[in-house]
Amino acid sequence: MTVTTEHATTPATEEPKAADLFAKFAPLIRERDTLLETGVRDPFAIVMDEVKSPTEAVIDGKDTILLGTYNYMGMTFDPDVIAAGKEALEKFGAGTTGSRVLNGTYQGHKACEEALEEFYGMDHAMVFSTGYQANLGIVSTLAGKGDYVILDADSHASIYDGCFLGNADIVRFRHNNPENLEKRLAKLPPEAGKLVVLEGVYSMLGDIAPLDIMVPIAKKYGAMVLVDEAHSMGFFGEHGRGVAEAQGVMDQVDFIIGTFSKSVGTVGGFCVSNHPQTDFLRLVCRPYTFTASLPPSVVATATTSIRKLMYAGNKRAHLWENSKRLHKGLRNLGFTLATEEPESAILAVLLPDQEKAVRMWQALLEQGLYVNMARPPATPAGVYLLRCSLCAEHTAEQVEQILDMFEAAGKATGSIS
Structure with missing residues (x-):
């Protein structure tokens, strides 16, 4: 039989279906939805209705003690800091609307850099718009294609992103392990x-790096050394310069990275x-050249805060007292902490899984205490914790209140017996 094709129809060509760019997040979305369906709150969607002081806020209409901020030295409400910001806002306006290398350098930016040079006893300082950009910019600019960045496996995301932006080869070593670094x-x-690249204090577990061992090893092999002191500035060392100062290796460190969003109290x-x-x-x-500079009011607050931190010995001492008191109290209650002894202003309370961590976090919030709930990938694989960040403005009475709240929440959730 002969078949003609003049009336045959050609199957319509189907347009290829575009991939859903959210598909890669599906497992995490399901995990989050499943958790929220149990009735717990989203620990990453808290709104501060009002902030009364470095240690107190109003959340959902309830007075709440803050134990989950980076406000280590309590500078956010310092009267001199606030006054400097108001004066600069009125004199220079709300923003610079330009990059530091164009119209975005005001006298306040230079004053801030001069304060940093004096604080650290260094010859040069560069101010970035965020701490993240400082790591992103310096790491990516120093180490490019064909260079090596040797970093702690638990390094901050901004350090890893700096490696990717610079296209350097990444070599990881085991967390805080000098022998593995040398290998x-x-x-x-x-x-x-x-x-x-090392960090003075690692932000999730609150443990400190043995810089006095690791920095000389790096120098032995001809490497430049960058230390991120974001979580140690203000209360480590005689002058508050960080772990490198406390361990006596400042003169061997090539670059120190820091942030204003912790001890300095701004951004x-x-x-x-x-x-x-x-x-x-x-x-x-690039992250310095192609970003608008900080508003004049922000650098004014930072400058004032930095200069006051030079003489904050009493605050540093009180912060260490708070850390020791809370660490001992939590261990006595039966909680497991990430470090045997208090090593910084960060205390990490370890929980067995995400559900237990979130329920404990919510029970504390209902008691009137805010802490950070942290999970992978922000923490090492399989580690769920409540991160407590102490402040020099926490009173001894508040620390006792915090321990009472942990005890009640721990028993209510079965986290302690």
Whole structure:
């Protein structure tokens, strides 16, 4: 039989279906939805209705003690800091509307950098719009294609992102393990550019790095050293310069990265260094060059705060007292903490799984205490915790209240017997 095709129809060509860009998040979305269906609150969607002081806020109409901020030195409500911000706001306006390398450098930005140079005893300082950008910018600019960044496996996301932006080869070593650091360095080409990145205090577990051991190892292999002191500025060391100062290796560190959003009490980031070419980085550091500069009021508050932190010895001492008292009290109640002894202003209370962590977090909030709930990937794999961040403005009475709240919430959720 002969078949003609003149009346045959050609099957319509179907348009290819575009991939759902959210599909990769499906497992996390299901996990979150399942958890919220049990009736617990979303620990990542808290709104502060009012902030009364560095240690008190109103959440859902209820007075709440804050134990989950980075306000380590309590500078957010310092009268001198607030007054400096108001004066700059009225004199210079709300913002600069420009990059630091164009119209965005005011006298306040230079004053802030001069305060940082004095605080750290360094020759050069660069102020960034955020602490994240400081790491992103300096790491990506120093270490490019063909260079190596050797970093702690638990490094902050901004450090990892700096590696990706600069296209450097990433070499990880085991967390706070000097032997593993040396093993990794020994395998790298001697002539290659190398940047070892360390953190003074690691923000999730609150543990400190053995910089006095690791920095000399890095120098032995010809590497530059960058130390992120974001969570240690203000209360480590004789002058509050961080763990590098406390452990006596400041003179061997090439770059110190820090932030204004912790002990300084505002927002912004910085890099300080004695390297003679540091100022040249302003022209080649993309996150610095292509970002609007901080508003004048912000750098004014930062400058005032930094200068006051130079003479904050009593605050530092009280913060350490708070850390020791709370750490001991939580352990006595039966909670498991990430460190055997208090190592910083961060105390991490470990819980067995996400559901237990969220229920404990909610029970504390209902008691009138706010802490951070943290889970992977912000924490190491399989680690769920409540992160308590102490403040120099917490009173001894508040610490006792906090312990009472932990005891009640722990028993209510079965976290302690």
